[in-house]
Amino acid sequence: MRILYIDHYAGSPTLGMEYRPHAMAERWMRSGHTVTLLAGSFSHLRAENPDVRIDGEHRSIDGVDFRFILTRSYGGNGIARVLSMGDFVGKGWLQARRISTALRPDVVVASSTYPFDTWLAQRIARFSGAGLVHEVHDLWPLTPMELGGYSPRHPLMWLMARAERSAYAESDVVVSILPNIEPHVRSLGVGTPVVHVPNGIEASSGDQPAPEDLTALVATLHAEGRTVIGYAGGMSTSNALDDFIVAMGLLRDEPISAVLIGDGMLRPELEKLAVTNGAAVHFVGRIPKRSVGAILRHMDGLYIGSKRSPLYEFGVSANKIFDYLLTGVPIVNAFATAHSPLKFAQCSLDATAEDPGDIARALRKIAVMQPEEAAERGRRGVEYVLAHHSMDALADDMLRALEQAADAQRHAAG
Missing domain, CATH: 3.40.50.2000 (Glycogen Phosphorylase B;)
Structure with a gap:
């Protein structure tokens, strides 16, 4: 054809x-x-x-x-x-x-x-x-x-x-x-x-190494004994990064940092919000798509979220969901829908959309999670995405x- x-x-x-x-x-x-x-x-x-x-x-x-x-x-x-x-x-x-x-x-x-x-x-x-x-x-x-x-x-x-x-x-x-x-x-x-x-997902495309400065940042945070939460994707209203940053502000006195990969129209506002809330959040901009998986695998947890909306009754299929699942890293899921691969895979730690306090609770759970539980959640996610996506x-x-x-x-x- x-x-x-x-x-x-x-x-x-x-x-x-x-x-x-x-x-x-x-x-x-x-x-x-x-x-x-x-x-x-x-x-x-x-x-x-x-x-x-x-x-x-x-x-x-x-x-x-x-x-x-x-x-x-x-x-x-x-x-x-x-x-x-x-x-x-x-x-x-x-x-x-x-x-x-x-x-x-x-x-x-x-x-x-x-x-x-x-x-x-x-x-x-x-x-x-x-x-x-x-x-x-x-x-x-x-x-x-x-x-x-x-x-x-x-x-x-x-x-x-x-x-x-x-x-x-x-x-x-x-x-x-x-x-x-x-x-x-x-x-x-x-x-x-x-x-x-x-x-x-492009399961066979292969990762490319992440930029050295980004790899060094994550390694430094780990060397300081900090839990590192990652995010990769756009910075728009629908991604609810404002709720995530407020949640990180609630954790300002705890050894938890976030690394946000990507860009978007709201980035300047989000950077100001992080400063206002004293949140340990690092904005690193865009990196090549094929480097995203390589760096996310070095994180202790990943965040994805949304605003509440009747739209999500129709389901979600955001690309980052599949990229996340393929990493085998535990995921905090603050999406306002039950029609999500994260729910279907039974691998995420769920939090309430638009509720920074509940998102902070899930992030704390990542920080104290035993390696066996993290590995099991990751395994379920990888198996699901390879089988269905x-x-x-x-x-x-x-x-x-x-x-x-x-x-x-x-x-x-x-």
Whole structure:
């Protein structure tokens, strides 16, 4: 098959996240399929953005073909980010016939987190006679409404709701990273098949050594007799690092330190919060993805959390969950959901979301945990993630969904 995978924010091991489209594409190409990733020239998620000068510019990056649409840069979640979405969808819509003619896809996947890209994907699929798949990362507009406090009457939320329903109704198959969205899709009066293909792990990719200064920091903290708690990922509201830092402040007189790997728009505020609370927290910035596992394995425990939200009734599939499970290190789980691989694996120390006192309690438990218990929790996590979240198996599952969509379109065409 010829597959066009549309994701405004698509990255690669070199560019940085989002990694999923590239990881899927690599595996499909090994099976003889032709894959092109259609992405924006700028993404806030990438560690490095390509120097793209021309709309539709083609690049081969880390072994996968990309086609880039010029999109403006932005910071934060303001109007500039919305305009960047408009750049991607609007320019792509205008280029749809040219893209269709050049690539002749058998199936088109819309996967940009926000739902507006369905209109671009629908247009390309229509010109190509291709099957159409909509891939759900998060439920929009529910996500910005719940986490950002927007009213459903806000014009942007209204437009997102129209795009969301169109995406579900016009697609041949809906693929969801979240485990429990089918009731939501059906509540909108849509009967399109829904397939769950969660995020996964690159179990065979191999770790790269962590930066020497970071390894030295963790070694120094251990030499001082301190328990070291790690975090790797973005620094946004949804990750609830503010609650974690307040919890660390409650432990300021105890030999427990935290090392936060990653970056994000809230980092300056979180650094100030750590100082205000006297928390022993070290911010070390981004490191290469393939070095993350190597350094996390040196930690005594790991933290992951969220804010409380009805959104989590649909489940979670954050990439860091699987990276964490693969380390074999005990995990403090302050996610506000029962639909989580951490719960399914029965390996985490659970804490109440948005409750720094309870998070501090779980961190103390890590500090006094016997090696045998730590090893057993770690073993359960590793076994679960290898059994259920291997990227090779997930790519096969996703490919079957794409084949289902392509077949549906062929049958519709007679």
